[in-house]
Amino acid sequence: MVHGYSGKILWVNLSNGEVKKQSLDMELAYNFLGGEGIASNILFKEVGPETDPLGPENILIFMTGAFVGTNIPCGIKTTVVSKSPLTGIYGESIFSAPLGLDLKYSGYDGLVVKGRAENPAYIWIHNDQVEVKSAKHLWGMDTFETVDAVREELHDKSISVVAIGPAGERLVKIASIISDDSRAAGRCGLGAVMGSKNLKAIACKGTGKIAVSNPERLDELRREALNIALPNTKTLREHGTAAGLIVFEQNGNLPIRNWTRGSFPEAENITGSTMTQKILVGPNPCKTCPIACGRRVRVPSGPYAMEGSGPEYETMAALGSLCYNSNLESIAKANDICNRLGIDTISTGQTIAFAMECYEKGILQDTGGVDLTWGNPDAIVKMCELIGMKQGLGAILGEGVRRASQLIGKGSEKYAIHVKGLEFPEHNPRKFKSMAVAYATSNVGANHNRGSPMLVERNLLSPELPWKEPVDGFLTKDKGRMAKVYQDLCCAVDSLGMCKFMVFWGKLPLKILTEYYGAVTGRALTFEEFMRIGERIWNIQRAFNNRMGITRKDDTLPERFLKESVNEGPAKGQIVELDVMLEEYYRERGLDEDGKPNEGKLRELGLGWVADIIHKK
Ligand code: SF4
Structure with missing residues (x-):
């Protein structure tokens, strides 16, 4: 009997309606845990450099982890993986989707969607029964209407x-996938991949x-x-993740005015405690979560009237301080629109901030009457x-900031803040240089969720790791x-299906994760093995990107x-000395001068078959 896993992966080919139930390779599961680990393997094998991210040959993977469905608090994350239409490389986004629970309860650790339906369709999975149903009547609806x-x-x-939502249908490159009525797999434009398959929804x-x-x-x-975790996460429960916004303004982490300022005097207006006082209806927890950082908010009247899921920190900063906006109600409304239409709030905020800077500089004049x-x-x-x-200027900005700046030209590339085509999240690399x-x-490009070493600089330490004291964020060593x-x-951690807020804000000893894994699966896992699995996963993703043409020159930041x-605030005068840190990183990683994992490293990680592909002469 398999413990912790359902033991099957469901494949649905929308081009011909074929449904396949493939046994989960347990060696693969134990070597990659689940989630992004298993999904990266599948992507590497199925998708190549020639694959058009929006073509039927691309695949869209929804993968759970061993903790999902086991009653482990916050074991609720589902990972979505595909070749990204926004960046052209490995694309991934993780969300708290009850879909993952229901997939596992139906007998599947994951779902892989291939092909393209001739007409709008949705997939309905009910235990053994899998159907592709017409979604013609759903096409054009927003995400919440579709769910209902x-x-x-x-x-x-x-x-x-x-x-x-409509954004995914129209192949907007920053389109998201929305779970139930709120949580978003926002990053990397994976909603556009779903739209390219004529796939409106998945129900399970x-x-x-x-x-x-x-x-x-x-x-x-x-x-x-x-x-351990509940006392440590009291602030998250009370004020949501945006509780930290005012602190970040004070310590120099907050992005302000497209990263050109170091101080935002009106930050208090959009911090989590203000949201609590002014518009909070109550907490909006993910299933299985006792922390409940999610918010439900209501703006009762006026131009920004709305009720629904409230902005978390990334959204508050992206549509707030990054655009120099301190109007809380407008951020709640903008967040609601993004969720309904299905676009990523982080990429959207960064792209609007770019447009505002171009407008200020006179580069962007034809805005269709919008005063930017x-x-x-x-x-x-x-x-x-x-x-x-x-529509209008939105059709250009929806291409993402890299492509939008190429379309607008006139030197606007300088104001497009992204890495490898993915817009920046809301943590300042001048303040926390590890970031x-x-x-x-x-x-995936600029993403705080793919590794947050600033936890050490912010004194959110894990006892199993080498850093026993916080490290100065401005230092490069x-x-x-x-x-x-x-x-x-x-x-x-992500491959287990575990929410990182529980782990890092909750200050869980990391060995609890490996002990959980042992109790769930019956297989002992040491912390060293756990970290080695993480390294294996990172390297297969990197090797995938190398095949897509990524080299060392792509490992950089915007100028x-x-x-x-910036001229004020705690990070005043700071720039990023990237080269020296990158040298050390390359040494630690075992990356060669082309930016590929070296052959010895791949073989040591059990990825000899990957080495054979990326190092073939
Ligand atoms: S901590 Fe927040 S994001 Fe994580 S599972 Fe709980 S409500 Fe969801």
Whole structure:
């Protein structure tokens, strides 16, 4: 009997309707844990440099981890993987989707979608039964309407649904996939991949159970973890992840005015505690989560009236301080529009900030009548609509900031803040220099979730790791090693299906994760093996990217961080000294001068077959 896993991967080919239930290769599962680990393997084998991300030959993978469906608190993450239409390389986004629970309860560790349906379709999975159904009547609906309509049609309000909105249908390159009524797989434009397959939604209901090897031990560990994590996450519970916004303004981490300023005097207006006072309805937890960082908010009237899921930190900063906007209600409204139309709030905010800077500089004049003056809340809300509907200037910005700057030209590339085509998240690499290396080398482009070494600089330490004291964020020493370790750790944690807020904000000893794994699967896992698995996962993703043409020259940051500093605030005068940190990183990683994992490293990680492909003469 398999413990912790369902034992099958479901393949659906939308071109011919073929449904295949493939046994899960347990060696693969134990060597890659699940989630992005297994998905990276499948992607590497199925997708090549010639694959058009929006062509039927691309695949879209939804993969769970061993913790999903086991009653481990916060074991709720589903990873979506594909070749990204935004970046052209490895694309990944992780969300708290009950879809993952229902997939596992239906008997599948993951779902791989291939091909392209002739007409709009959705996939309905109910235990053994798998159907491709018409979605003609759903096409054009927003994500929330789609979820409601699918549930109504299937006569069950408890069905898990993930859906795309008009943005995904129209192949907007920053389109997201929305789970149920709020959580987003936002990054890398994977909603456009779904749209390119004519796939409007995936609905799932499972009634099975996941067998665990040692339920008594699992209960003990669960109690131990909650005793540690709940007191440490009180602020998240009270004010959501945006609780940290005011602190970040004060310590120099907050992105302001497209990364050109170091101070935002109105930050108090958009921090988490202000949201609590002014518009909070209540917490909006993911399933299985006692932390409940998610918010439900309501703006009762006025131009920004809305009720629904509230902005978390990344969204608040992206559509707020980054665009110099301190109007809380407008951010709540813009967030709601992004979720309904199905676009990534991080990429959207970064792209609007880019447009505002171009407008200020006179580079962008034809805005279709939208006044893109810094901080104009109406313009931000309007641009979210235009991007999501692929209309007017929104059709250009929805291509993502790299492509938009190429289309606009006139030197606007200088203001396009991205790595490898993925827009920046909201943590300042001038303040936390470990993040500079992490962004420059992340396998998806600029993403704080693919390795957050700033945890060491922020004093959120893990006792199993080498850093026993916080390290000064402005220093460059040891930051290459730090980025490497946290990227590996992140690959491993995410592959379990575990929320990182529980792990890092909760300050869980990392050995609880390996003990959980033992109790769930019956297989002992040492911390060293756990980290080695993370390293293996990172390297297969990197090798995939090497095949897509990524080399050392792509491991860089926008000039803004390398040459420009800000004139005020705690990070005043700081630039990123990337080269020295990158040298150390390359040494620690075992990357060769072309930016490929060296052959010996790949063989040592059990990836000889990958070495044979990327090092073939
Ligand atoms: S901590 Fe927040 S993101 Fe993580 S599972 Fe809980 S509610 Fe979801």
